[in-house]
Amino acid sequence: MSNQPKILIIDDDPDIVEAMKVVLESKKYQVATAKSGKEGLKKVKQEKPNLIILDVMMETQSKGFDVARAIKGDEDTKNTPILMLTAVKENTGLDFKKEAGDDVWLPVDAYLDKPLKPDELISKVELLLGKS
Numbered sequence: 001m002s003n004q005p006k007i008l009i010i011d012d013d014p015d016i017v018e019a020m021k022v023v024l025e026s027k028k029y030q031v032a033t034a035k036s037g038k039e040g041l042k043k044v045k046q047e048k049p050n051l052i053i054l055d056v057m058m059e060t061q062s063k064g065f066d067v068a069r070a071i072k073g074d075e076d077t078k079n080t081p082i083l084m085l086t087a088v089k090e091n092t093g094l095d096f097k098k099e100a101g102d103d104v105w106l107p108v109d110a111y112l113d114k115p116l117k118p119d120e121l122i123s124k125v126e127l128l129l130g131k132s
Helices: 014-024 036-049 063-071 087-091 119-129
Strands: 006-010 031-036 049-055 082-086 112-115
Touching: 006 014, 006 036, 014 031, 031 036, 031 119, 036 049, 049 063, 049 119, 063 082, 082 087, 082 119, 112 119
Parallel strands: 006 031, 006 049, 049 082, 082 112
Antiparallel strands: none
């Protein structure tokens, strides 16, 4: 068992998941993945990740928000940082960054727009894991 932080990626786009996994594993993080919000919530319990990377739009346009609220509403997982990913701004024109950290509406710790840049991903991950 490695002491490296474990990151759970919850995203329904296999290409994006694979790209993030490669980047994170190159930095020696352990990576678990889930393809849906429902599977993600199950894996959060099983894997007990140090950080969750969560896509907004999966089964529904707002599934990521539901998952974030469920994670932050659970005593066991409420302190796990969530990095939310989205292409929502380009799809809807909305910018959620201002809302990040709102405990009710958008209980996530940080935010990145897709398409992701690997160095942005790593710096956000390191920041959230307190390694910067």
